[in-house]
Amino acid sequence: xxxxxxxxxxxxxxGRAANLPCNHSTISxxxxxxxxxxxxxxxxxxxxxGLKNNETNEMASLIITEDRKSSTLILPHATLxxxxxxxxxxxVEVSGYSTLTFGKxxxxxxxx
Amino acid sequence: EPxxxxxxxxxxxxxxxxxxxRCVPISxxxxxxxxxxxxxxxxxFLVSFYNNxxxxxxxxxxxxxxxxxxxxxxxxxxxxxxxxxDSAMYFCASRSGTGNTGExxxxxGSRLTVL
Numbered sequence: 001x002x003x004x005x006x007x008x009x010x011x012x013x014x015g016r017a018a019n020l021p022c023n024h025s026t027i028s029x030x031x032x033x034x035x036x037x038x039x040x041x042x043x044x045x046x047x048x049x050g051l052k053n054n055e056t057n058e059m060a061s062l063i064i065t066e067d068r069k070s071s072t073l074i075l076p077h078a079t080l081x082x083x084x085x086x087x088x089x090x091x092v093e094v095s096g097y098s099t100l101t102f103g104k105x106x107x108x109x110x111x112x
Numbered sequence: 113e114p115x116x117x118x119x120x121x122x123x124x125x126x127x128x129x130x131x132x133x134r135c136v137p138i139s140x141x142x143x144x145x146x147x148x149x150x151x152x153x154x155x156x157f158l159v160s161f162y163n164n165x166x167x168x169x170x171x172x173x174x175x176x177x178x179x180x181x182x183x184x185x186x187x188x189x190x191x192x193x194x195x196x197x198d199s200a201m202y203f204c205a206s207r208s209g210t211g212n213t214g215e216x217x218x219x220x221g222s223r224l225t226v227l
Contacts, residue, residue: 038155042220043116044216099160103154
Protein backbone atom coordinates (compact mmCIF):
# COMPACT_ATOMS: atom_id res chain seq x y z
CA UNK A 1 0.00 0.00 0.00
CA UNK A 2 0.98 3.60 -0.49
CA UNK A 3 2.87 5.04 2.46
CA UNK A 4 1.37 8.48 2.15
CA UNK A 5 -1.82 10.20 3.26
CA UNK A 6 -3.40 12.95 1.22
CA UNK A 7 -6.74 14.75 1.42
CA UNK A 8 -9.13 13.33 -1.17
CA UNK A 9 -9.95 16.69 -2.68
CA UNK A 10 -9.09 20.37 -2.61
CA UNK A 11 -10.33 23.51 -4.30
CA UNK A 12 -8.31 26.46 -5.48
CA UNK A 13 -9.17 29.70 -7.24
CA UNK A 14 -7.45 30.37 -10.51
CA GLY A 15 -4.37 32.51 -10.05
CA ARG A 16 -3.98 31.64 -6.41
CA ALA A 17 -1.40 29.33 -4.94
CA ALA A 18 -2.44 25.72 -4.49
CA ASN A 19 -0.86 24.05 -1.47
CA LEU A 20 -1.27 20.29 -1.49
CA PRO A 21 -0.27 18.51 1.73
CA CYS A 22 1.07 15.00 2.11
CA ASN A 23 1.74 13.03 5.25
CA HIS A 24 4.48 10.39 5.12
CA SER A 25 5.21 9.83 8.78
CA THR A 26 6.85 6.43 8.25
CA ILE A 27 9.27 7.58 5.58
CA SER A 28 12.72 6.03 5.73
CA UNK A 29 15.97 7.89 5.49
CA UNK A 30 16.66 6.70 1.96
CA UNK A 31 13.21 7.39 0.57
CA UNK A 32 12.51 10.33 -1.68
CA UNK A 33 9.22 12.18 -1.95
CA UNK A 34 7.83 12.30 -5.47
CA UNK A 35 4.88 14.17 -6.85
CA UNK A 36 3.04 13.20 -9.99
CA UNK A 37 -0.27 14.33 -11.38
CA UNK A 38 -2.86 12.81 -13.69
CA UNK A 39 -5.07 14.98 -15.79
CA UNK A 40 -8.35 13.26 -16.59
CA UNK A 41 -7.20 9.69 -17.28
CA UNK A 42 -4.11 10.77 -19.17
CA UNK A 43 -0.80 9.20 -18.26
CA UNK A 44 0.68 10.37 -14.96
CA UNK A 45 3.06 13.29 -15.27
CA UNK A 46 6.13 13.84 -13.14
CA UNK A 47 6.18 17.13 -11.25
CA UNK A 48 9.01 17.22 -8.76
CA UNK A 49 10.87 15.19 -6.15
CA GLY A 50 13.09 15.76 -3.15
CA LEU A 51 14.87 14.09 -0.26
CA LYS A 52 15.48 16.65 2.48
CA ASN A 53 15.82 20.06 0.98
CA ASN A 54 13.10 22.15 -0.53
CA GLU A 55 13.00 21.96 -4.29
CA THR A 56 11.68 24.21 -7.02
CA ASN A 57 11.30 23.78 -10.75
CA GLU A 58 9.29 25.41 -13.49
CA MET A 59 6.14 23.60 -12.45
CA ALA A 60 6.08 23.69 -8.68
CA SER A 61 7.84 23.91 -5.35
CA LEU A 62 8.22 21.12 -2.84
CA ILE A 63 8.52 21.92 0.83
CA ILE A 64 9.63 19.04 3.07
CA THR A 65 9.47 19.42 6.82
CA GLU A 66 12.67 19.07 8.79
CA ASP A 67 11.60 15.72 10.26
CA ARG A 68 10.57 14.62 6.73
CA LYS A 69 7.24 13.34 7.98
CA SER A 70 5.23 15.60 5.74
CA SER A 71 5.55 17.73 2.66
CA THR A 72 3.64 20.30 0.66
CA LEU A 73 3.48 20.72 -3.07
CA ILE A 74 2.95 24.31 -4.07
CA LEU A 75 1.61 25.41 -7.44
CA PRO A 76 2.32 29.14 -7.19
CA HIS A 77 -0.29 30.40 -9.64
CA ALA A 78 -2.83 27.70 -10.33
CA THR A 79 -4.55 27.64 -13.71
CA LEU A 80 -7.59 25.73 -14.92
CA UNK A 81 -5.22 23.29 -16.61
CA UNK A 82 -3.82 22.34 -13.22
CA UNK A 83 -7.08 20.58 -12.39
CA UNK A 84 -5.92 17.01 -11.87
CA UNK A 85 -5.33 14.25 -9.36
CA UNK A 86 -2.04 14.84 -7.54
CA UNK A 87 -0.13 11.89 -6.17
CA UNK A 88 2.46 12.06 -3.41
CA UNK A 89 4.70 8.98 -3.50
CA UNK A 90 7.63 7.92 -1.38
CA UNK A 91 10.16 5.83 -3.15
CA VAL A 92 13.53 4.34 -2.46
CA GLU A 93 16.03 5.75 -4.88
CA VAL A 94 18.24 3.11 -6.32
CA SER A 95 19.95 2.95 -9.65
CA GLY A 96 17.48 0.40 -10.83
CA TYR A 97 13.88 -0.35 -11.35
CA SER A 98 12.37 0.87 -8.10
CA THR A 99 8.69 1.15 -8.87
CA LEU A 100 6.17 3.83 -8.10
CA THR A 101 3.18 2.90 -5.96
CA PHE A 102 0.26 5.23 -6.53
CA GLY A 103 -2.31 5.96 -3.88
CA LYS A 104 -5.63 7.69 -4.36
CA UNK A 105 -4.10 11.15 -4.47
CA UNK A 106 -5.75 14.53 -4.09
CA UNK A 107 -8.22 15.74 -6.66
CA UNK A 108 -7.43 19.43 -7.14
CA UNK A 109 -10.17 21.48 -8.73
CA UNK A 110 -9.11 24.90 -9.94
CA UNK A 111 -12.05 27.19 -10.49
CA UNK A 112 -12.32 30.51 -12.36
CA GLU B 113 10.14 17.00 -26.41
CA PRO B 114 10.59 13.21 -26.48
CA UNK B 115 7.59 11.20 -25.43
CA UNK B 116 6.36 7.69 -24.87
CA UNK B 117 3.88 6.64 -27.52
CA UNK B 118 1.31 3.90 -27.19
CA UNK B 119 -0.87 2.09 -29.67
CA UNK B 120 -3.70 1.48 -30.02
CA UNK B 121 -5.35 4.29 -28.12
CA UNK B 122 -8.46 2.15 -27.73
CA UNK B 123 -9.04 -1.52 -28.38
CA UNK B 124 -12.26 -3.44 -28.04
CA UNK B 125 -12.00 -7.20 -27.86
CA UNK B 126 -14.12 -10.20 -27.06
CA UNK B 127 -13.58 -12.12 -23.88
CA UNK B 128 -11.08 -14.91 -24.40
CA UNK B 129 -9.18 -13.17 -27.18
CA UNK B 130 -5.53 -12.22 -27.06
CA UNK B 131 -4.50 -8.58 -27.09
CA UNK B 132 -1.14 -6.95 -27.72
CA UNK B 133 -0.57 -3.40 -26.55
CA ARG B 134 2.40 -1.60 -27.98
CA CYS B 135 4.65 1.09 -26.62
CA VAL B 136 7.59 3.00 -28.01
CA PRO B 137 9.61 4.26 -25.06
CA ILE B 138 11.79 7.32 -25.19
CA SER B 139 14.97 6.66 -27.11
CA UNK B 140 17.95 5.79 -24.91
CA UNK B 141 15.78 4.97 -21.92
CA UNK B 142 16.74 1.74 -20.23
CA UNK B 143 13.87 0.89 -17.89
CA UNK B 144 10.38 0.12 -19.05
CA UNK B 145 7.13 -0.32 -17.18
CA UNK B 146 3.51 -1.22 -17.59
CA UNK B 147 0.83 0.11 -15.29
CA UNK B 148 -2.90 -0.20 -15.49
CA UNK B 149 -5.84 1.78 -14.17
CA UNK B 150 -9.29 0.31 -13.91
CA UNK B 151 -11.92 3.01 -14.29
CA UNK B 152 -12.26 4.98 -11.08
CA UNK B 153 -9.45 3.14 -9.34
CA UNK B 154 -5.78 3.68 -8.59
CA UNK B 155 -2.92 3.40 -11.03
CA UNK B 156 -1.47 -0.07 -10.42
CA PHE B 157 2.01 -1.34 -11.20
CA LEU B 158 2.16 -4.42 -13.39
CA VAL B 159 5.74 -5.04 -14.43
CA SER B 160 9.15 -3.49 -14.94
CA PHE B 161 11.64 -4.53 -17.59
CA TYR B 162 15.36 -3.95 -17.83
CA ASN B 163 18.15 -5.47 -19.86
CA ASN B 164 15.69 -7.64 -21.77
CA UNK B 165 14.18 -9.29 -18.78
CA UNK B 166 11.51 -8.71 -16.19
CA UNK B 167 13.02 -7.04 -13.15
CA UNK B 168 9.93 -6.82 -10.99
CA UNK B 169 6.28 -7.75 -11.28
CA UNK B 170 3.18 -7.38 -9.19
CA UNK B 171 0.66 -10.01 -8.15
CA UNK B 172 -1.56 -8.82 -10.96
CA UNK B 173 1.02 -9.83 -13.54
CA UNK B 174 0.28 -13.54 -13.67
CA UNK B 175 0.69 -16.09 -16.45
CA UNK B 176 -1.98 -14.34 -18.46
CA UNK B 177 0.41 -11.48 -19.10
CA UNK B 178 3.75 -11.27 -20.86
CA UNK B 179 6.07 -8.53 -22.04
CA UNK B 180 8.82 -8.35 -24.56
CA UNK B 181 10.98 -5.92 -26.43
CA UNK B 182 11.20 -7.63 -29.80
CA UNK B 183 13.16 -5.14 -31.83
CA UNK B 184 14.96 -2.74 -29.52
CA UNK B 185 12.36 -0.04 -29.87
CA UNK B 186 8.90 -1.44 -29.20
CA UNK B 187 7.89 -2.68 -25.78
CA UNK B 188 4.79 -4.83 -25.82
CA UNK B 189 2.29 -6.14 -23.31
CA UNK B 190 0.44 -9.28 -24.31
CA UNK B 191 -2.72 -10.30 -22.53
CA UNK B 192 -3.86 -13.82 -23.29
CA UNK B 193 -7.43 -15.01 -22.95
CA UNK B 194 -8.79 -11.64 -21.90
CA UNK B 195 -11.38 -11.39 -19.16
CA UNK B 196 -13.98 -8.75 -18.46
CA UNK B 197 -11.95 -7.52 -15.51
CA ASP B 198 -8.99 -6.78 -17.78
CA SER B 199 -10.88 -3.75 -19.06
CA ALA B 200 -8.72 -0.80 -18.06
CA MET B 201 -6.34 1.89 -19.21
CA TYR B 202 -2.87 0.48 -19.69
CA PHE B 203 0.01 2.89 -19.34
CA CYS B 204 3.53 2.33 -20.54
CA ALA B 205 6.38 4.26 -18.96
CA SER B 206 10.10 4.54 -19.40
CA ARG B 207 13.01 5.86 -17.41
CA SER B 208 16.45 6.84 -18.48
CA GLY B 209 18.44 5.04 -15.82
CA THR B 210 21.19 7.61 -15.74
CA GLY B 211 21.86 9.40 -12.51
CA ASN B 212 19.46 8.64 -9.70
CA THR B 213 16.36 10.45 -10.84
CA GLY B 214 13.24 8.37 -10.56
CA GLU B 215 11.32 10.34 -13.12
CA UNK B 216 9.14 8.05 -15.15
CA UNK B 217 7.73 9.25 -18.43
CA UNK B 218 4.27 7.87 -19.10
CA UNK B 219 2.46 7.44 -22.36
CA UNK B 220 -1.11 8.54 -22.90
CA GLY B 221 -2.39 5.04 -22.40
CA SER B 222 -4.26 2.34 -24.27
CA ARG B 223 -7.82 1.80 -23.29
CA LEU B 224 -8.81 -1.87 -23.39
CA THR B 225 -12.46 -2.81 -23.38
CA VAL B 226 -13.29 -6.50 -23.03
CA LEU B 227 -16.82 -7.47 -23.99
